[in-house]
Amino acid sequence: MELFFLSLFLLPLSIALTFCFLIYKNKDHATDLNLPPGSYGWPIIGETLDFLGSGQNGTPESFVQDRMNKYSDQIFKTALLLEPTAVFCGPNGHKFLFSNENKLVVSSWPGSVRNLLQSSIINKLGDEAKQTRKLLMAFLKPEALQGYVRTMDAVTRRHMETEWESKREVTVFPLVKMYTFSLACCLFASIEDMDHISKLADLFNILLKGLVVLPLNFPGTTYYWANKAADAIRGELRAMVERRRTALGENTASPNQDLLSHLLVTADENGRFMPEKEVVDNILALFFGGHDTTNCAVAFLMKYLAEMPNIYYGILREQREIAASKGPKDHLDWEGIQKMKYSWNVANEVMRLAPPVQGNFRKSISDFTYAGSRVPKGWKFYWSVNSTHKNPNYFPDPEKFDPSRFEGDGPTPYTFVPFGGGPRMCPGKEYARLEILVFLHNVVKRFKWEAVFPDEKITVDPLPAPVKGLPVRLQPHLS
Structure with missing residues (x-):
């Protein structure tokens, strides 16, 4: 019975989110193809299941490392927790995000965190x-x-x-x-x-x-x-x-x-x-x-x-x-x-x-270019310890x-x-x-x-x- 009511809720939600997701995705490609390399994954859920699943399997570093190897060791795009996301990698990526707080980016936790911790410091800008x-x-x-x-x-x-x-x-x-x-x-x-x-x-x-x-x-x-x-x-x-x-x-x-x-x-x-x-x-x-x-x-x-x-x-x-x-x-x-x-x-x-x-989220407050890729205003960013902590280069x-x-x-x-x-x-x-x-x-x-x-x-x-x-x-x- 619980699964039946869950499906009733998810069906219209899925249709609406798929429509919004495809509009957003097509807007990006129509405006500028110079987005970071990578994949948005599935409609609606993006690559969220892979992201969360790698941690539940005991290999949280695999999500980032696999995509760094496949797309770029500096930046790649994905879609996490219902939002297009650019993952910044390596010490240069970390430095860029940390040093541009309130200039190009602001802290932006997932909606679940923001809603649960409300007016605490994590939601202050x-x-x-x-x-x-x-x-x-x-x-x-x-x-x-x-x-x-x-x-x-x-x-x-x-x-x-x-x-x-x-x-x-x-x-x-x-x-x-x-x-x-x-x-x-x-x-x-x-x-x-x-x-x-x-x-x-x-x-x-x-x-x-x-x-x-x-x-x-x-x-x-x-x-x-x-x-x-x-x-x-x-x-x-x-x-x-x-x-x-x-x-x-x-x-x-x-x-x-x-x-x-x-x-x-x-x-x-x-x-x-x-x-x-x-x-x-x-x-x-x-x-x-x-x-x-x-x-x-x-x-x-x-x-x-x-x-x-x-x-x-x-x-x-x-x-x-x-x-x-x-x-x-x-x-x-x-x-x-x-x-x-x-x-x-x-x-x-x-x-x-x-x-x-494992990492944290930011959000862009203006368009900018990083490592040769355009990052649109309003996108989420994710920095991850897993792009450096187990990287043999460092x-x-x-x-x-x-x-x-x-x-x-x-x-x-x-x-x-x-x-x-x-x-x-x-x-x-x-x-x-x-x-x-x-x-x-x-x-x-x-x-x-x-x-x-x-x-x-x-x-x-x-x-x-x-x-x-x-x-x-x-x-x-x-x-």
Whole structure:
């Protein structure tokens, strides 16, 4: 019955979209044949199924690499998520898009993401985006984060004591996901009740599944349930905002307590306070960005360390040296974080091989020419880590795990881009670095581990995840 109603909905939609798609496609060819090389794929869906399917098959790089080989290693056209799209490749493509923000291009996420995250920073453009970013960065910049190292370390210790110690086997991916979400709840909004955290985490898991899909909003679709989850999360966050406003007015909460307080009491340079809806939407977006992507990085770090004892022992030596400079009950501090150079090189190599985010979208605000091809105004652009991260031109022997790639000056600029670049670079980059290193310090000091399924399949939907959750056998250190 559900399939019957689905077909009734899709048939007129398909006819209308096919008509619009062919008009747009023919307009391009009639006006100027000098579009980027490539193929739009099928009517309506374009190459969306190939794009999403490559990730679900565990080879997200194949979509971009195959077309770079077939059409151009600089730019090619396709159609993704119902829109004609130009994919910019290589460091020159990355540099062009990152450096032309608000000049030739603007950020433009898929409709599903825009609708779910509404008035958050991801949907802000121009001066509005700059003002919102400044407010967020006041909390997320390294100078501010220094004060949260002890809190992160304390939360991580408790997590290790309750969820890891005295266990022979754990499933890393869901466990770390709950840890990173709990930490985001604590630091962003001072939420510590585990029942409340679990409720929010369940809703965010539903929301995540609907972020990068065709935005078909009717009962039974992934996007429909993602919308329901987003509404429920906003309801929870609005109630928190009202309680916090009251507490701030009664001086029972501190203006510097967390990100929520910061957004409520801080005005931008024009004296404007962030409206409640924007506070809610930005907290929602940062909850997503502050735990799901970091969870992927931490989980795959655990995976690679299980497979490479030599790399693991290199990290263990570094972490033990840091721990030896402190008493057994002393918390990790900023100075210790700055000493984790080898550990961060390893984390970067993990993000090169298994990037948490595959790429991002932009939109042209005027016609322009790039690499000899005309790109029309209004087209979507996609930049992809997969055009450089495993490209032997920039990373020799790209499948080899080699942290030394990040020593000295590191990789060629614009080849290693797990956090994006330019004005739209991920504002949580330093937060993610801190979270990864604090977790690594605590887990490596306590355990060595081995994967239960050494060749466990990885899928990307929309973030990478091991299909069995990465179960590992723990081997506690004896001393």
